Amino acid sequence: MDSESTVTTCYRHPAVECHVRCTRCERFICPDCMREASVGHHCPECVKEGARSVRQARTIAGGRVSTTPVVTYVLFALNVLAYLAEVVRPEIVDRFAMVGARLVGPDGGYYAGEGSHFVFGPLRVEGVAGGEWERMLTGAFLHVSPFEGTFGILHITMNMIALWQLGRVVELMLGRVRFALLYLLSALGGSVLQLVFDDPWQSSVGASGAVFGVAAAYYVLHRRLGADMASVNRFMGLLLLWLVVSAGLTSWQGHLGGLLVGGALALAYAYAPRGGRRVAVQVGACAGLVVLLAVTAAVKVSELTGGGLPL
Template identity: 50%
Template structure:
């Protein structure tokens, strides 16, 4: 018994639409954006009706990513702040285990930097007064915990990391030029103080409280013995410069100017170290 072929379509009859990705599947649903027929496996829910996978991807590319006030990506959690806190605590734990070895190899030491030990410019900013003293790291980490998340959310994680590290480097370069030996995150913390003042002024907030905070700490820098005024003031100045470049950059060329400011500050600090010798006196002890 032979089967009969299906009758030819009647004049004027339309072919049954099939999915553009799966031609073997009949469908009467079309993408709301491009009008191509799509089967259930290709349907993606949209605000109205369904869209095909390609139109969904194209729409996602067109959606602008939310940005912070100063152009950074929106921060859901201040991960850079927590990472910096962890690094400082781990470095202090290393001091507890082997204080002499850690300080001799990684403390900020002007002559060591001059002899080519460049890492001291950064590693010294993650060390603190050696055990059993703990007030130094407690104060700095408390300040980072209080100020860090707010600045990271305002600036974005990348800009906040750049601000912190450049402020730390600025403090170390000042120690190199005008000091001898020092440890501590205070240069970076003073840079955050300066940035908080700049951000507050830019946003129109009352910045007198921040100004008082900076003033009191600067006075303590010169009153309390054993404190590296070079590291504190170096971080304060660099933090103010970087923050001003970040928050006052015009919207049209914001990213380019912000990157340029950070790059210029970094190059200037590197040139100071590579072209000038240290002017400090022979070390008489580690300052904080």
């Protein structure tokens, strides 16, 4: 008695005859649907299901592991582009530099102290106290122009070398989102400390505050990993020496503010308990720093506008 053989086809491509089964779900699959496995072949659905069950690798802070420090590259590019823009249009620095409070006369000139009483016409407040809060971040992407002396090109060169060397390491240790938040909050911390302790009329630019925050994170993360600290300690010693020397050249307040904020946030990132509470602790640390910096800045601005300015 003759019997017809059963024709089997791929479950995804019914028109294609095949004779191979998925070793997991036992459905027939054609050569286009075969995925190599340790034993036999798997279908695309079983491969996806298996990938979901594999535990994803995480950084020491719980971030996604990546091999390319994209955020560092973007920040580097933004700083360089901002520098080129200010070379072409120097007035960008006046508009976006970090300034606590500055009196501007009807002639467009800047006045401070008793000199403002000899100006005929209304004065307006410029800077953070004048409602230009964006200066607290935009100033961290500007640098001294080469037209302002030999320190110009050296300023951005030193900061970008430090960002390139430190940022690529710290970003891969933290993950992209956490690193971006650390950089921006460190920059903000530097601006707030400058607002509080520096001359309110003094303008400041540079990524140094953010870079100092990244350097503090570099130190904290290496201690958390139990790495050999000899070279790290030497680096931090040079960094602190730079902080002391810079007191007579640039805004030491910005450097110190970035260092403190970056170090505090890195501690929260590195030592947050593992498990479901890790993200909550880290988010809480970020939110707490934002609130602290915002309240500190608001109190100082209130002091300046409530009688501290010689209007």
